Amino acid sequence: MGQAVETQIDINASAETVWALIDDSTNWDRWSEIFVGLDGPRHVGGRMKLRLRLGGLLLGVGVTLVEFDGRSKILWTGGLPGILMGSHGYHLEPLESGGVRFVHYERFSGIANVFAALAVPTMTRDYNQLNRELKAAAEAV
Numbered sequence: 001m002g003q004a005v006e007t008q009i010d011i012n013a014s015a016e017t018v019w020a021l022i023d024d025s026t027n028w029d030r031w032s033e034i035f036v037g038l039d040g041p042r043h044v045g046g047r048m049k050l051r052l053r054l055g056g057l058l059l060g061v062g063v064t065l066v067e068f069d070g071r072s073k074i075l076w077t078g079g080l081p082g083i084l085m086g087s088h089g090y091h092l093e094p095l096e097s098g099g100v101r102f103v104h105y106e107r108f109s110g111i112a113n114v115f116a117a118l119a120v121p122t123m124t125r126d127y128n129q130l131n132r133e134l135k136a137a138a139e140a141v
Helices: 015-023 025-030 120-139
Strands: 004-011 035-039 047-054 057-068 073-080 084-094 100-109
Touching (some): 100 120
Antiparallel strands (some): 004 100
């Protein structure tokens, strides 16, 4: 079984408001300190570039879009096939209160996935930070 990170947060905003912020991925840097952009074609199989700010450095990581419904779910993969691959995604779940639950996750596979365990605590912290930033941005609209 591969390593995994899964975080979530309830957001008091409509799915449309939250998704508009997620979907405008070239402007994530307006509300996120770590995940600053996802550039490229929005279709399954499209090659995209994830832009991250880690330790003061701006990094670009090539990923492939594998799921995208344009309203509540996005999933991309990246890494070295067979060695270490990550599947990273977001999806929205409606809440009875009228808000949404934002679910943010990453799952690792490959022969080196055991090494991903070393990164899980930091990734969990960073993913929770993005979740809080998204919540603040969506609830401010």
